[in-house]
Amino acid sequence: MTGPNWEPRRLTAVKAELPEGVTPPxxxxxxxxxxxxxxxxxxxxxxxxxxxxxxxxxxxxxxxxxxxxKEDILAELIALGHVELYNGMLTALSTAGPSARDRLVALVRAQVHMHADYPLLAVVANNEMHALSPQKAAPALSLREQARQLLYGVLRDGVAAGEFAIGDQVLAGIALGSIGIRVANWFGPDQPYTRDQVADTFAEYALRIVCALPIKESS
Amino acid sequence: MTGPNWEPRRLTAVKAELPEGVTPPxxxxxxxxxxxxxxxxxxxxxxxxxxxxxxxxxxxxxxxxxxxxKEDILAELIALGHVELYNGMLTALSTAGPSARDRLVALVRAQVHMHADYPLLAVVANNEMHALSPQKAAPALSLREQARQLLYGVLRDGVAAGEFAIGDQVLAGIALGSIGIRVANWFGPDQPYTRDQVADTFAEYALRIVCALPIKESS
Amino acid sequence: MTGPNWEPRRLTAVKAELPEGVTPPxxxxxxxxxxxxxxxxxxxxxxxxxxxxxxxxxxxxxxxxxxxxKEDILAELIALGHVELYNGMLTALSTAGPSARDRLVALVRAQVHMHADYPLLAVVANNEMHALSPQKAAPALSLREQARQLLYGVLRDGVAAGEFAIGDQVLAGIALGSIGIRVANWFGPDQPYTRDQVADTFAEYALRIVCALPIKESS
Amino acid sequence: MTGPNWEPRRLTAVKAELPEGVTPPxxxxxxxxxxxxxxxxxxxxxxxxxxxxxxxxxxxxxxxxxxxxKEDILAELIALGHVELYNGMLTALSTAGPSARDRLVALVRAQVHMHADYPLLAVVANNEMHALSPQKAAPALSLREQARQLLYGVLRDGVAAGEFAIGDQVLAGIALGSIGIRVANWFGPDQPYTRDQVADTFAEYALRIVCALPIKESS
DNA sequence: TATGAATGAGGCTTCATTCAT
DNA sequence: GATGAATGAAGCCTCATTCAT
CATH class of the missing domain: 1.10.10.60 (Homeodomain-like)
Incomplete structure (x- = not known):
């Protein structure tokens, strides 16, 4: 593995590779x-x-x-990535309005932001988990599950409150997550969008998927 | 790499791993x-x-x-995967109605079917391309681009015909593709859905994303 | 060993690689x-x-x-080479004059001719013997020894007859053999000499080495 | 190639295999x-x-x-061998008398000494060059050419000065070189000669080949 | 004769890791 | 902290050879 790699998975030219404050000195x-x-x-x-x-x-x-x-370096990266995503989602929820609609938008935007800001970290966290032993993978898997529950909680609330109209919450959650998780694979400084434009657009798609009525000032 | 792998990327228990007729004898x-x-x-x-x-x-x-x-084995798999997806999309289009709406549904359903039927092949085709030299990757990359054009052609037609209402066709296409591509990562016989249920549901989401008016009896 | 070899040991462009009549059909x-x-x-x-x-x-x-x-192919080549040299020397002696001088000239010329006519064969016979097992090498080694004795017989006779003036017959024989054996390493169609010019010149050198008086019509 | 080799190329029992001072620590x-x-x-x-x-x-x-x-080990050996020969020839020339005759004797003796002192090195340098890539072989090939020029310079001078009487300087140089280069293939502690006896004898042969008049007390 | 497929051994090289300095 | 040297295992691939067809 000395030679150059062929088809870059990710554009290497991303501004900040690791979230602030988490890089060891x-x-x-x-x-x-x-x-x-x-x-x-x-x-x-x-x-x-x-x-x-x-x-x-x-x-x-x-x-x-x-x-x-070597495995421990990967474990640290994967943990970092999952923490960043989960914290981002928590923070987003904490400042979002109380409606399911607002909370869904907050979650989708947070996911997009994380994957757009730290695409390398997201790619590693999503694609290299299989190289970790179960013990080393456990913390990240736990966070992943907690993040999933945040999303499904909002979906459940939205359906219960009559804000969302979706037949199958599981499939809806999967579709929403899929859109966000793939951001790491294509977004980059070469794209003619800002992270917020993508976040806004994908939040709008999310609302459409759950059939949230576009009441008034939707993004 | 003798031992078992830790965190399975994919459930190994899938019925037909390779499309019919393509396995060498x-x-x-x-x-x-x-x-x-x-x-x-x-x-x-x-x-x-x-x-x-x-x-x-x-x-x-x-x-x-x-x-x-070893690389040639991977190249053959990746080529197979891309051929299968592209042919599936072509076939779907050939039997679809003429409206952009019908053609979009056909494409989404074809993508879901391919990823649900041959998840292992899709995972390899999507995640291992970076291990191929540019030469060996070229045929698959070409097919990938052609498949992308099929989708964007439909989106373009739908917008032009007033069937779809989307601000940014590129982002819409990415979102649609993301939902389908991730099917390979989660769908399996352990899921309480048939491939057609997933295909129908995701086609419906697609229509919502592009704001296709639910004229009559959409799935 | 698929790739090209770097520095050709021998010009491949030699007219007849194997002696006539010995190539199997x-x-x-x-x-x-x-x-x-x-x-x-x-x-x-x-x-x-x-x-x-x-x-x-x-x-x-x-x-x-x-x-x-594989070894048997080499054994056949090495045997062929040694037979060719030995037979050439025998034939040369049979048509040479009776004097030691004439016989020495005949032997040197024969050695030069063999190495100039079949350089590839000579290179293989001289350099690859070490790859043969003792049994497979034995016939060639025997011929090599017999050929050596032909030369030393002539040297002995020449000294005894007062035709040659050399202090050490062994060293003289080695020097004569060295000149001839190296012909395979440099002679070729790219050289501005015919095989006979080389043979004549080296025969002359041989006479000088053994201090044969240049009586009359030396080459 | 685990087993013993069959027909030894070289007697392994030589006292000093590598020149002093050049063996890496x-x-x-x-x-x-x-x-x-x-x-x-x-x-x-x-x-x-x-x-x-x-x-x-x-x-x-x-x-x-x-x-x-592996190739680099060979390259180092081959370089070492060519440096040793070339330096030996330079040193010999620097202490030789000014006549072409003296310089020729010095060169022949130097060549014999090198091949008698470091026969293994000489065998490797002469027989294994073909296993080096052109790049790795270049330094040694350059030295080989320079050494050749030293000899031909002396021959040229000797002919010009009337010291030598040779028709073809190229063939004469080849013959001289052949005698020396083969020393590595036969000389060893089992031979009833000292290195100087061989050097003296072969220098004498060299003088005969170039028809240098045995003026006074040549070795 | 000729061949495609098969194999056990081994080719050169790199792997992740350890340790004395 | 940092490193050069060392190692057992394993990396991908080719070796000479065999055999059923």
């Missing part, structure tokens, strides 16, 4: 950053410890002064 | 089948030539009597 | 011919059974209908 | 030493990386901490 942070780039581009098994060391500009043995194993 | 077909299972579960770089040989129940050297390189 | 002969080219260029261990098959334009398994093992 | 030097022995005996393609590791008494992976590829 010093060498450990640079390792994590290199792993983010490489795991997103080539996958965990397509990236060697020496690839990581080369990008980080350290000796490969030095990696082990910061991480016990 | 004999050992070559068995190799392709093993590769489909393993690449879907562990990824290309997470699957060794010996893993493939073990599952195929042949000597690893025998692989090279049928494929020139 | 049919496929066996074509295999032998291919082995001659490839063993000379890349060495025995640098040439694979499939390289041989490719050049011969047969399936590699077909080789075993003609030779029991 | 530590493991790298031991690898180089092992490669010298094995490449001389079995050839580059007849020696496996595991053979090298076994003789060096290291793990085969450790080789790659010291050399990037």
């Amino acid at each position: 010093g060498t450990r942070g640079r390792i994590l950053h290199a792993a983010l780039l490489l795991f997103a581009e080539r996958g965990f098994h397509g990236t060697s410890i020496r690839d990581l060391a080369r990008v980080t500009e350290i000796n490969s043995a030095t990696l082990y002064a910061h991480y016990a194993a | 004999g050992t070559r077909g068995r190799i392709l089948h093993a590769a489909l299972l393993l690449f879907a579960e562990r990824g290309f770089h997470g699957t060794s030539i010996r893993d493939l040989a073990r599952v195929t129940e042949i000597n690893s050297a025998t692989l090279y009597a049928h494929y020139a390189a | 049919g496929t066996r002969g074509r295999i032998l011919h291919a082995a001659l080219l490839l063993f000379a260029e890349r060495g025995f261990h640098g040439t694979s059974i499939r390289d041989l098959a490719r050049v011969t334009e047969i399936n590699s398994a077909t080789l075993y209908a003609h030779y029991a093992a | 530590g493991t790298r030097g031991r690898i180089l030493h092992a490669a010298l022995l094995l490449f001389a005996e079995r050839g580059f393609h007849g020696t496996s990386i595991r053979d090298l590791a076994r003789v060096t008494e290291i793990n085969s992976a450790t080789l790659y901490a010291h050399y990037a590829a």
Whole structure:
């Protein structure tokens, strides 16, 4: 895996690869950053410890002064990604209006924002989970489930309150999640949209999917 | 990569892994089948030539009597997947009514069917492209682009004919594609839906996204 | 060993690679011919059974209908080369004058001719002997020793007859042999000499080395 | 290539295999030493990386901490051999008398000495060049050409000065070189000659070949 | 004769990891 | 912290050879 990779999974040119405040200081942070780039581009098994060391500009043995194993770097990234998404959703809900409609919009926008702001992190978190042992994957899987419950809670409330008209809440939730999760695979600075334009548009689609009546000032 | 994989990417229990009529006869077909299972579960770089040989129940050297390189097995799978999707979309269009609405429904249903019927193939085709050299990836990328054009052609026609009301056709197309592509990641025999129920529901969502007026008896 | 070899040991463009009448008929002969080219260029261990098959334009398994093992092809070539040299020397002696001087000239010329006419064969016979098992090498080694004795016999006679003035017959024999054996490494159609010009010149050198008085009509 | 080799190319029992001062320290030097022995005996393609590791008494992976590829070990040996020969010739010339005769003797003696002192190195440098890529072979080929020019310069001068009487300088140079280069193939501690006896004798032959008048007390 | 498929052994090289310095 | 050297295992692939057809 020394050579260049062929078809980039993700545009490497994204401004901020990791959320603010979560990057470890010093060498450990640079390792994590290199792993983010490489795991997103080539996958965990397509990236060697020496690839990581080369990008980080350290000796490969030095990696082990910061991480016990290659797997632990991936685990940290995947945890980071899931935390970021879940926290973003929580924050969005906390400032959203009380209606199911407002909360749904907040959740969709939060998901879009996370995937548009940290696409590499999202790609790694979504595609490389299978390379983690069950123990190392557990925290992320738990957050993933909690995030899912946030969405389904809103759907349930919206249906109960008569705000939404959907036959199958499970399929609706899947469709909504699918739209958001794929943002990481296509959005980038080369696109003629801002993150908010995408978020607004996809929130609108979400409302249509759940048949929320476009009362007045929908985005 | 001898041990079991941790977090399954895909439920292995799917009935028909490869489309009818495309599996090569004999050992070559068995190799392709093993590769489909393993690449879907562990990824290309997470699957060794010996893993493939073990599952195929042949000597690893025998692989090279049928494929020139490990990469070629992946290339064949990815080509197969893209052909299947594109042909499915073409067939669907050929039997659909002339309205943009009917054609959109046909395309969405075709995409759902392909991803529901051959989830392993879809996962490999979507997630492992980066492991192919540009040359080997080219045919599939070409088909992918052609399939995209089918969808955008329908969207364009629908907007022009006043059947659809969407502000941004590109974002609409992405959203529609996202819903369909993710089917491969969650649908399976363990789900309480038939493929047609999913196809119908997602076609309905598609119509809502493009604001097609629910004229009469839409699904 | 599929790729091209780098620095050709020998110009491949030599007219007749194998002595007349010794090439086996049919496929066996074509295999032998291919082995001659490839063993000379890349060495025995640098040439694979499939390289041989490719050049011969047969399936590699077909080789075993003609030779029991790769080593046997080499053994045949090496035997051929040694027979050719030894026979050439015998024939030369049989038509040479009775003097040691004449016989020395005949031997040197014969050695030059063989190495100039069949350089590939000579290179293989000289450089690849180490790849043969002792049993398979024995016939050639025996001929080599007999050829050596022909030369040393002439040297001995010349010294005894007062025709030659050399301190150490062994070193003189080695020097004479060295000049001849290296012909295979440099002579070719690209050289501005005929085989006879080289033979004449080197025969002259030989006479000088053994201090044969240039009586009258030396070349 | 695990078993013993059949017909030894070279007697392994030579005292000093590599010139003083050029062996790298530590493991790298031991690898180089092992490669010298094995490449001389079995050839580059007849020696496996595991053979090298076994003789060096290291793990085969450790080789790659010291050399990037098997080919690089050969390249270093071949470079070393050509440097040694060329330097020996330069040194010999620098201490030789000004006459062409003295300089020719110096060159021949230097060539004999190098091939007698480091026969393994000479065998590798002469016989295994074909296994190097053009790039890796270039430095040695350049030195080889420079060494050739040293000899032809002396021949030219000797002819111009009337010291030598040779019809064709090219053939004379080839003959002289042939005698020296073959020393590596037969000289060894089992021979009843010292290196200087061989050098003196072959220098004498050289003078005869170029028809240098044996003025006074030539060796 | 000829071949496609098969195989056990081994080719060169890289893997993730450890350890003495 | 950092590193060069070391290692056992494994990476992909080719080896010479066999065999049923």
